[in-house]
Amino acid sequence: xxxxxxxxxxxxISATKVLAVGxxxxxxxxxAARRISAxxxxxxxxxxxxxxxxxxxxxxxxxxxxxxANCVGACKKENGVxxxxxxxxxxxxxxxxxxxxxxxxxxxxGGLNFRQLDIKPEKQFFVPKLCNQCHNAPCIQVCPVGATYxxxxxxxxxxxxxxxxxxxCIQACPYGARFLHPILKVxxxxxxCYHRISKGMxxxxxxxxxxxxxxxxxxxxxxxxxxxxxxxxRTRVLKPDMGTKPNLYYLGLDEVVK
Amino acid sequence: MPFYVFPNEIxxxxxxxxxxxxxxxxxxxxxxxxxxxxxxxxxxxLKPLSRLSLITALAFLFVAPMPLLAHLGQLFRAFNIMxxxxxxxxxxxxxxxxxxxxxxxLLETWFIYREDIVHYASTSKGFTKVFYxxxxxxxxxxxPTALNTDHKVVSILAAIGIxxxxxxxxxxxxxxxxxxxNPWWSTPLMPVIFLLSAIVSGIALLILIYRVSSWLxxxxxxxxxxxxxxxxxxxxxxxxxxxxxxxxxxxxxxSKEEWDMVRGLLTNEIPVTYLGVQMGFGVLIPLVLLPxxxxxxxxxxxxxxxxxISGALVLIGVLAMRFNVVIGGQLISKSLAxxxxxxxxxxSNEGIIPSxxxxxxxxxxxxxxxxxxxxxxxxxxxxxxxxxxxxxxIKLQPKASGNx
Amino acid sequence: xxxxxxxxxxxxxxxVFRAGVTVLFILLVxxxxxxxSVPKSFGQYGYYRxxxxxxxxxxxxxxxxxxxxxxxxxxxxxxxxxxxxxxxKLNCQSCHxxxxxxxxxxxxxxxxxxxxxxxxxxxxxxxxGRTKEQIASVKVGEHSGGLDCTRCHDPHxxxxxxxxxxx
Numbered sequence: 001x002x003x004x005x006x007x008x009x010x011x012x013i014s015a016t017k018v019l020a021v022g023x024x025x026x027x028x029x030x031x032a033a034r035r036i037s038a039x040x041x042x043x044x045x046x047x048x049x050x051x052x053x054x055x056x057x058x059x060x061x062x063x064x065x066x067x068x069a070n071c072v073g074a075c076k077k078e079n080g081v082x083x084x085x086x087x088x089x090x091x092x093x094x095x096x097x098x099x100x101x102x103x104x105x106x107x108x109x110g111g112l113n114f115r116q117l118d119i120k121p122e123k124q125f126f127v128p129k130l131c132n133q134c135h136n137a138p139c140i141q142v143c144p145v146g147a148t149y150x151x152x153x154x155x156x157x158x159x160x161x162x163x164x165x166x167x168x169c170i171q172a173c174p175y176g177a178r179f180l181h182p183i184l185k186v187x188x189x190x191x192x193c194y195h196r197i198s199k200g201m202x203x204x205x206x207x208x209x210x211x212x213x214x215x216x217x218x219x220x221x222x223x224x225x226x227x228x229x230x231x232x233x234r235t236r237v238l239k240p241d242m243g244t245k246p247n248l249y250y251l252g253l254d255e256v257v258k
Numbered sequence: 259m260p261f262y263v264f265p266n267e268i269x270x271x272x273x274x275x276x277x278x279x280x281x282x283x284x285x286x287x288x289x290x291x292x293x294x295x296x297x298x299x300x301x302x303x304l305k306p307l308s309r310l311s312l313i314t315a316l317a318f319l320f321v322a323p324m325p326l327l328a329h330l331g332q333l334f335r336a337f338n339i340m341x342x343x344x345x346x347x348x349x350x351x352x353x354x355x356x357x358x359x360x361x362x363x364l365l366e367t368w369f370i371y372r373e374d375i376v377h378y379a380s381t382s383k384g385f386t387k388v389f390y391x392x393x394x395x396x397x398x399x400x401x402p403t404a405l406n407t408d409h410k411v412v413s414i415l416a417a418i419g420i421x422x423x424x425x426x427x428x429x430x431x432x433x434x435x436x437x438x439x440n441p442w443w444s445t446p447l448m449p450v451i452f453l454l455s456a457i458v459s460g461i462a463l464l465i466l467i468y469r470v471s472s473w474l475x476x477x478x479x480x481x482x483x484x485x486x487x488x489x490x491x492x493x494x495x496x497x498x499x500x501x502x503x504x505x506x507x508x509x510x511x512x513s514k515e516e517w518d519m520v521r522g523l524l525t526n527e528i529p530v531t532y533l534g535v536q537m538g539f540g541v542l543i544p545l546v547l548l549p550x551x552x553x554x555x556x557x558x559x560x561x562x563x564x565x566x567i568s569g570a571l572v573l574i575g576v577l578a579m580r581f582n583v584v585i586g587g588q589l590i591s592k593s594l595a596x597x598x599x600x601x602x603x604x605x606s607n608e609g610i611i612p613s614x615x616x617x618x619x620x621x622x623x624x625x626x627x628x629x630x631x632x633x634x635x636x637x638x639x640x641x642x643x644x645x646x647x648x649x650x651x652i653k654l655q656p657k658a659s660g661n662x
Numbered sequence: 663x664x665x666x667x668x669x670x671x672x673x674x675x676x677x678v679f680r681a682g683v684t685v686l687f688i689l690l691v692x693x694x695x696x697x698x699s700v701p702k703s704f705g706q707y708g709y710y711r712x713x714x715x716x717x718x719x720x721x722x723x724x725x726x727x728x729x730x731x732x733x734x735x736x737x738x739x740x741x742x743x744x745x746x747x748x749x750x751k752l753n754c755q756s757c758h759x760x761x762x763x764x765x766x767x768x769x770x771x772x773x774x775x776x777x778x779x780x781x782x783x784x785x786x787x788x789x790x791g792r793t794k795e796q797i798a799s800v801k802v803g804e805h806s807g808g809l810d811c812t813r814c815h816d817p818h819x820x821x822x823x824x825x826x827x828x829x
Contacts, residue, residue: 047707047715066792068784070756077760078724086268093262094791105262105595117790124791129264138439144349145338149710159714162701164338165331167271168349174439176264176592180271185331195721204725208756210785211797242438258593341696344709361688365681372677395684397677408677 050198051152055219057226058192058203059235060128062252064213067092067126069111071205071214078193078204086110087179089190090130090205095256096121103256127257128214130205131156131177131190132238132246139169139178139189148187154247155194160186174242192216263591263598270588270600273608274581275325278616280430280452281580282322285620287427287453288460289315290363290419295490297416303486309370309633310471311464316363317624323356325616329608348433355429359422366415368395369408371631376400427456434583441516441594442523442587447505454498459576461491465569467624469562475634481558485551488565492548495572499541502579519590519597527597528586531578540575544568724760732765740818747819757781757817777812 075090076083092111096104099122108114111126133156140148140156147162148169163186170178170187181188193203197216201207206214217224229235235249239258250257293311296304304311327336340353368375376398379390428449434440435448465487472479506524509517524532550556551564589597603609628634673679706712726732733754734741744750755761763771775781779802788799800806806813816822 047712050715050719064796066785066797067789070784074725074755074760086265088265091265096790103595105593107262107265110265114789114791116788119790121790124793126791138437141346142349142437143344144347144352145335146342146344146704146709146711147338149708149714151715152707157714157718159711161714161717162335162338162342162711163332164335166326166329166349167331168347168433170266170271171588172437172439174592176266179266179269180331187331191718194718196723198719199727201727207725207753210752210756212751258595337695337699340692341699342704342709361685365685368681369677395677395680397675397680399675399677404677411678 045198048152053218053220054153056133056154056192056197056247057217057219057230058130058133058248059215059217059226059229060248060250061213061215062125062127062250062254064211065092065126065128066211066213067094067111067114068210069109069114070208070210071128072110072112074204074208075190078196079191081188082182085182087182087188089177089188090128093127093129093257095123095125095127095254097123097254097256123254125252125254127250127253128205129175129177129238130248131192132175132244132248133192135245135247136243138172138174138242138244139187142168142172144168151194155192155197156189157191157194158187158189160184163187174239174244261596262593263596264593267591267593267598270585270598272584272588273329273603274585274610274613275329275608275616277577277581277584278325278613279322279329280427280584281459281577282318282325282617282620283430284427284452284456284459284576284580285463286315286318286322286359286460287423287456288458288462289318289464290423290460291457292461292464292487292490294416294420294423297412298420301486303482306480306483306635307464307468307487309631309635310467310628312363312367312370313627313631313633314464314467314620314624315460316367317627318620319360319363320623321616321620323352324619325613326352328612328616348429348436351429355422355426359419359426362415362419362422366412366419367631369412369415372397372408373400373405374631424453428453434587437587439592440587440590441509442520442590443583445505445509447501451498451501451505454494454501455576455579458491458494458498458572461487461494462569462572462576465491465566466573469566469569471628471634479562481562484562484565488548488551488568491565491568491572492545495541495544495548499537499545502537502541516590516594519594523586523590523597527589528582532582532586535578536575536582539571540578544571544575547571723762725755726760726762726765733761736768743822744818747822749818749820776810777817778810779806779808782811782815782817 069092071090072088072092073083075081076088079089081087081089088110090110091107093105093107094111094114096117096119098104098119104119104121106114111128133150133154135154137148137150137156140150144166145162145164147159147164148156149159150156165180165185165187167180167187170180173189178187178189180186193201193205196203203214203216206216215225215229217226219227219230221227229251230249233251235251236253237246237249238253240246289311292304293308293315295301296308296311327333330336337353339350340357343350343353372394375390375394377400379387379394379398382390431449431452434443434452435445437443465484468479468484468487506520509520547564547568551561551568553561556564585600589600591598605611701711701713703712704710707715741754744752758775759773761773764773779787783802785797786799787802792799811817814824
């Protein structure tokens with residue numbers, strides 16, 4: 001437990017150590033000093049090396065999602081998306097299919113405000129949505145100024161200093177994953193928490209998911225959970241007919257989901 | 259039908275300003291093509307409008323980028339579109355196509371007016387003289403040889419201008435037509451539809467401007483000229499509406515997954531602006547009225563009136579068409595399970611009042627331009643040098659002894 | 663005197679020349695502006711500003727790194743207790759919220775967590791869409807009568823206070 005007599009400097013040092021240990025926990029018994037410097041270097045890895053041997057991929061297990069929307073709130077807090085505005089980097093949809101095959105879909109507050117309903121659907125499930133980081137991304141194609149692009153490890157990013165805020169990419173995205181940032185007035189969307197994954201952490205939505213419905217990993221690492229599941233499980237992507245080649249896969253996705 | 263739109267779709271991203279952009283660009287392209295009908299294709303009955311149509315195109319061209327710029331989230335980065343144009347994006351073409359076309363129109367106008375400019379420069383005094391001198395760029399030679407060169411240059415520029423005008427507006431159609439995510443936009447017909455409706459709106463605009471300017475100048479309209487506009491308007495309107503209907507018919511016949519959404523859009527979400535204003539007032543009524551306007555048994559006054567009413571209806575109809583495409587397309591949720599709501603705003607950013615202001619700007623610019631560069635052509639003779647007819651009581655009469 | 667009308671003008675006074683020079687001037691100005699405005703790293707890895715990748719990488723965290731290892735360095739007992747009970751797969755920050763500020767300056771930032779039905783209910787209230795097979799869920803009002811969940815359940819060891827698992 002924390003002792004009261006610690007100075008602030010001590011706190012900073014211990015916190016940094018703690019941080020480094022957290023990140024490098026799998027790396028095992030590195031001396032403390034080297035752990036800290038390892039965090040620093042992780043931040044400063046020059047870009048082409050950063051991408052080497054990496055192809056990020058996201059997988060969602062529909063069966064496991066309980067619609068708590070922990071991911072939605074955490075994403076907004078982590079990524080500076082205004083909490084009180086109707087813009088979402090990730091959101092959770094609720095699908096209720098009744099006996100007449102009638103589908104009822106909702107996502108109030110991106111899933112933060114689901115209400116109990118007085119109905120008994122035949123089929124019920126939640127579908128978390130986020131940017132698909134498409135291989136053939138329409139948003140990149142239509143950006144007039146080269147402000148959005150795909151990194152070498154497979155994530156589509158927006159350059160906030162070059163985006164002109166024309167919103168063409170928002171129109172082009174078939175998944176509704178993009179929006180105009182209400183404060184910055186540039187296009188914004190999920191980055192799969194690029195600042196976290198480049199430092200060996202998980203995207204925050206994956207980290208806070210209580211049921212493990214969201215899985216994230218490196219496809220080029222054959223031992224990663226995502227790579228294993230991708231190999232043996234039956235996965236689907238959203239709107240495959242759009243030819244966008246998403247990099248976000250779903251397990252147990254129903255056909256009513258668009 | 260379940261009602262669901264993606265959470266990020268609650269705000270309609272492209273508002274009224276983006277409705278105005280293709281509308282104004284279309285008016286430019288249409289007006290320019292009318293001027294080219296005279297300058298390139300030698301349709302002499304359009305001579306009264308040969309200059310007016312060109313500076314009308316120019317006036318609207320000046321305003322065309324304004325709604326776009328006002329719409330940008332980052333106005334001061336607007337030039338990124340020309341500094342680092344991303345060539346796979348249709349929109350990246352805007353900066354270059356627009357600039358090219360603007361320079362072309364300015365050059366054509368300059369060469370057409372050069373003789374007049376030199377004339378004004380030599381017959382006026384003080385500030386006006388300086389102004390016209392600058393405008394002449396120091397090219398003061400108005401010998402017959404020089405004017406002959408001017409004439410040739412104008413023909414070449416006008417000839418280049420036609421494909422450029424088509425390109426300028428066709429590409430605006432492509433901006434929408436190439437968005438596969440949007441079922442109401444995504445069609446290869448879109449550029450053609452946009453281009454044809456652009457020509458339609460340009461002709462209709464000129465009919466109205468001709469009427470208003472004649473009224474202000476207390477001059478009679480030239481009936482053959484008006485009838486010629488009437489004929490072109492009818493033909494292009496027919497072509498445009500056939501393609502617009504073909505697009506919907508094709509979608510309905512194929513009835514793919516997204517047709518239900520498109521049908522719902524047209525019948526439930528935008529029936530007033532689509533079936534009523536765009537198709538009814540904007541197409542059907544003018545298609546019937548215009549031929550009556552050419553019927554020789556009717557009196558000239560009634561024929562003028564029918565043509566002018568049709569022009570006004572078409573102008574409103576094309577605006578509704580732009581609205582139905584730009585806003586209508588965004589109402590269809592990409593979840594294909596519901597429709598977004600468009601909120602009419604009066605004042606704020608892309609509201610009705612600012613939109614009307616932008617729409618009226620080209621007319622203000624035009625009324626200023628006709629004072630500086632009077633476009634009026636006296637019948638088939640062209641401007642008379644010794645008694646320069648100018649509107650609004652601006653006196654530009656040459657004074658024989660005025661030069662030192 | 664009508665300038666230029668009677669005398670033969672030099673080429674530099676020709677209209678085409680004057681117009682051409684004006685257009686070239688505009689193009690030159692544009693070229694200079696373009697040269698000055700395009701960032702150095704633009705096009706380094708593709709058609710975008712290369713430096714932007716590092717900008718994203720170095721963005722600040724709100725949620726501390728993963729693995730309850732970070733928290734357990736100081737909060738060892740709680741971490742130990744949690745690891746042996748139902749909530750052992752949860753990340754501390756799933757319930758406690760973003761803690762990076764706390765990790766950096768533990769004394770200054772103490773995020774409080776309300777152990778009430780609103781927090782626990784995000785997962786454990788009955789809701790159309792989630793099933794009993796997926797998660798233990800209750801009608802919150804009937805279940806607790808408005809009391810805080812922590813009156814009976816310790817979130818770190820949900821059944822420890824009331825003598826083990828009851829269902």
